[in-house]
Amino acid sequence: GQQVMQIPQYQHVQEGEDFTTYCNSSTTLSNIQWYKQRPGGHPVFLIQLVKSGEVKKQKRLTFQFGEAKKNSSLHITATQTTDVGTYFCAGYNYGQNFVFGPGTRLSVLP
């Protein structure tokens, strides 16, 4: 079945540094979504990417969908302590369900 992997599993950065997490699927995806889960909280939907090579920005966050629609990335510029949490990607194929990656846990040192 479809598998979604994320790297790195953990990332510790100094406040102000950039951060990137990568998401890779074993199969071509119809679309991909990104979620953020703060410590002790629940996942919150961030964005959905549908088109090959699509790039979307939300303030300091940049999301990218690969040309082959098998990978995606989330880049945060100049991290802040409010960025702390676990970032999940979720890949979707028609007729199936979203498969969540294991997540990347980000910690930001002030």
Add this chain to the structure above:
Amino acid sequence: DSGVTQTPKHLITATGQRVTLRCSPRSGDLSVYWYQQSLDQGLQFLIQYYNGEERAKGNILERFSAQQFPDLHSELNLSSLELGDSALYFCASSVGEPTGNYGYTFGSGTRLTVV
């Protein structure tokens, strides 16, 4: 408040027991999904309902069952509980058919501890 309500927030029970977790989806959402998140783990898909009908099953144990009622709230029943069932159980809802075009809205979860 995400609009998805889960009760109870915490549940402590003994092995062998049975519990019921409840979820009320966001107003207008017809799809309900159940996920299990073990400590420091990802989100494991359990089951999905759309407008009262079961649409998909994931890695849901035979000891677990769920249903969605006419008012669209859903219940997840966990029976013959084992220590390994201790986890955070999330319910999520989305608008429209589960075609993958909509983001999920998650509830705050039910933390189940089996002792």
